[in-house]
Amino acid sequence: MTMLPAKTEKKLGLVIDLDTCVGCHACVISCKGWNTENYGAPLSDQDPYGADPSGTFLNRVHSYEVQPPMLGRAAAPDAQLIHFPKSCLHCEDAPCVTVCPTGASYKRVEDGIVLVNEADCIGCGLCAWACPYGAREMDAAAGVMKKCTLCVDRIYNENLPEIDREPACVRTCPSSARHFGDFADPDSNVSQLVAERGGMDLMPEQGTKPVNKYLPPRPKDQLARREEEIDGLAPFLAPVASEAKGFLSWLNKTLEKL
Amino acid sequence: MHPAPSVIFFSTFSGLGFGLLIFLGLGMPATTGFNAFIFLAIAYLLAVGGLISSTFHLGHPERALKAFSQWRTSWLSREAWCAVAALVLMAVYGAGLVFFEQRWTPLGVLGALASLGTVFTTSMIYGQLKTVPRWNSPLTPANFISLCIAGGALLAGQIVPAVALLALAGAIQIATWLRGDSAFANSGTTMQTATGLGHIGSVRAFEPPHTGTNYLLREFVHEVRRKHAHKLRIIAIMLMAVLPVVLLLLPFNHVLALFAVLAHVGGVLTARWLFFAQAEHVVGLYYGKR
Numbered sequence: 001m002t003m004l005p006a007k008t009e010k011k012l013g014l015v016i017d018l019d020t021c022v023g024c025h026a027c028v029i030s031c032k033g034w035n036t037e038n039y040g041a042p043l044s045d046q047d048p049y050g051a052d053p054s055g056t057f058l059n060r061v062h063s064y065e066v067q068p069p070m071l072g073r074a075a076a077p078d079a080q081l082i083h084f085p086k087s088c089l090h091c092e093d094a095p096c097v098t099v100c101p102t103g104a105s106y107k108r109v110e111d112g113i114v115l116v117n118e119a120d121c122i123g124c125g126l127c128a129w130a131c132p133y134g135a136r137e138m139d140a141a142a143g144v145m146k147k148c149t150l151c152v153d154r155i156y157n158e159n160l161p162e163i164d165r166e167p168a169c170v171r172t173c174p175s176s177a178r179h180f181g182d183f184a185d186p187d188s189n190v191s192q193l194v195a196e197r198g199g200m201d202l203m204p205e206q207g208t209k210p211v212n213k214y215l216p217p218r219p220k221d222q223l224a225r226r227e228e229e230i231d232g233l234a235p236f237l238a239p240v241a242s243e244a245k246g247f248l249s250w251l252n253k254t255l256e257k258l
Numbered sequence: 259m260h261p262a263p264s265v266i267f268f269s270t271f272s273g274l275g276f277g278l279l280i281f282l283g284l285g286m287p288a289t290t291g292f293n294a295f296i297f298l299a300i301a302y303l304l305a306v307g308g309l310i311s312s313t314f315h316l317g318h319p320e321r322a323l324k325a326f327s328q329w330r331t332s333w334l335s336r337e338a339w340c341a342v343a344a345l346v347l348m349a350v351y352g353a354g355l356v357f358f359e360q361r362w363t364p365l366g367v368l369g370a371l372a373s374l375g376t377v378f379t380t381s382m383i384y385g386q387l388k389t390v391p392r393w394n395s396p397l398t399p400a401n402f403i404s405l406c407i408a409g410g411a412l413l414a415g416q417i418v419p420a421v422a423l424l425a426l427a428g429a430i431q432i433a434t435w436l437r438g439d440s441a442f443a444n445s446g447t448t449m450q451t452a453t454g455l456g457h458i459g460s461v462r463a464f465e466p467p468h469t470g471t472n473y474l475l476r477e478f479v480h481e482v483r484r485k486h487a488h489k490l491r492i493i494a495i496m497l498m499a500v501l502p503v504v505l506l507l508l509p510f511n512h513v514l515a516l517f518a519v520l521a522h523v524g525g526v527l528t529a530r531w532l533f534f535a536q537a538e539h540v541v542g543l544y545y546g547k548r
């Protein structure tokens with residue numbers, strides 16, 4: 001059913017910390033691995049070893065350079081490089097679901113996860129047109145729409161050790177930049193992170209109400225603006241006396257006259 | 259957006275076919291018998307041919323029947339219903355015209371309404387997409403419907419209405435282009451909102467996530483050179499509206515009318531190509547493109 005539920009019991013999703021992501025792409029690889037071997041059609045590659053390789057991914061990491069504005073006549077502040085993982089945000093008001101003509105796309109009432117029933121998908125691609133974030137990719141081999149499932153086949157999977165019952169990307173991230181939890185619970189780890197760090201929505205003006213939140217990067221040190229303090233040890237090395245006195249002063253003057 | 263030939267042909271030809279069905283349903287021209295059969299055959303060839311070509315871009319055309327299920331929310335599903343309703347109603351009405359020399363007027367009017375509904379629902383598939391600011395406007399349905407009716411009048415040989423409707427369609431086409439050119443900038447979606455990093459400073463795409471291309475770039479990022487687009491617009495408007503109007507205003511002659519139809523179809527195809535090729539999806543921002 002492509003009518004969106006008025007409310008979901010839980011709001012499962014991710015917090016992605018742009019401050020700690022190091023851009024290693026480990027989440028990209030673990031996602032592709034898990035989702036190729038498990039639920040649904042595998043994530044195919046086309047011409048993987050040839051001249052024009054491409055393939056289906058549910059999670060991709062972009063990198064952006066952000067240039068803070070010049071303030072007054074100070075030197076231009078340093079630009080910041082930010083790694084930016086992006087996957088389905090499991091939007092509350094998911095436009096990808098309502099456009100689907102077949103009912104293949106749906107949002108689960110119990111936990112808010114947005115899924116595609118691949119047996120019903122006709123591969124029209126409309127849902128990918130409706131998603132502002134590029135979170136859906138049509139698999140070129142299977143002809144059906146693929147998207148992040150929030151590892152629905154891991155998080156409830158009692159065959160896995162408890163520590164592994166979270167999305168593969170979260171489990172694998174070496175810098176703990178990804179967190180998984182229930183946003184409907186104000187005391188959950190993810191809700192608290194969002195409250196503490198000012199978690200934000202992507203493209204809020206599109207009205208999709210994303211569940212996933214991004215934690216903004218902390219500002220970078222601005223060395224160029226504080227040249228005088230550039231060396232942490234400089235204050236300790238400053239000359240204690242600038243003018244020589246007594247014997248040294250006499251020596252100094254005498255030597256200079258020679 | 260990637261200008262897929264199947265979708266361009268579908269929307270152009272089925273638009274013309276349903277346009278002709280609208281006029282036939284309203285009894286313009288009021289033909290029956292073999293003459294009516296010829297008109298109906300042309301309309302069905304265009305409408306059904308367009309619909310069939312649209313299934314070429316599906317990943318799983320064999321499951322197309324499932325597309326009827328979600329009419330409550332999906333314009334594509336509503337389009338499927340309208341198209342079937344129009345084709346069935348007009349087939350029964352057409353049988354009356356061709357075999358019984360009878361005009362079942364209420365049926366024809368319903369068929370005309372369903373035909374209009376089909377073109378409207380098609381246009382709303384694009385018009386409701388917030389992700390493509392150029393399309394997200396009432397001008398999109400106005401553009402599709404005005405072209406459908408003008409083309410229908412032309413094919414139905416309704417000279418006087420056709421001249422007026424062609425002029426109107428041309429005017430709406432120009433308005434659609436003019437509004438569309440600033441739509442992305444006016445939408446409020448920028449690289450700063452896409453990344454949420456705007457509070458720090460200006461954002462530039464530094465490295466894409468992959469060295470090759472992908473589905474998103476193939477489907478949504480298509481850059482047309484401004485100069486080319488400008489020339490194509492002039493060609494489109496000349497062919498779709500100006501030339502047919504001039505030809506229709508000359509003393510009537512079947513060859514000239516045929517040229518008017520061909521010019522119109524060529525113009526609409528060009529405009530439809532531009533409709534897709536110039537439409538920029540907001541996802542391009544993540545790649546530093548539009």
Ligand code: SF4
Nearest residue numbers: 088089090091096131
């Ligand atoms: S991120 Fe895209 S695919 Fe995921 S729920 Fe939102 S609109 Fe749908």
Ligand code: SF4
Nearest residue numbers: 100121122124125127
């Ligand atoms: S591609 Fe599949 S899931 Fe997406 S809108 Fe079409 S039928 Fe629905």
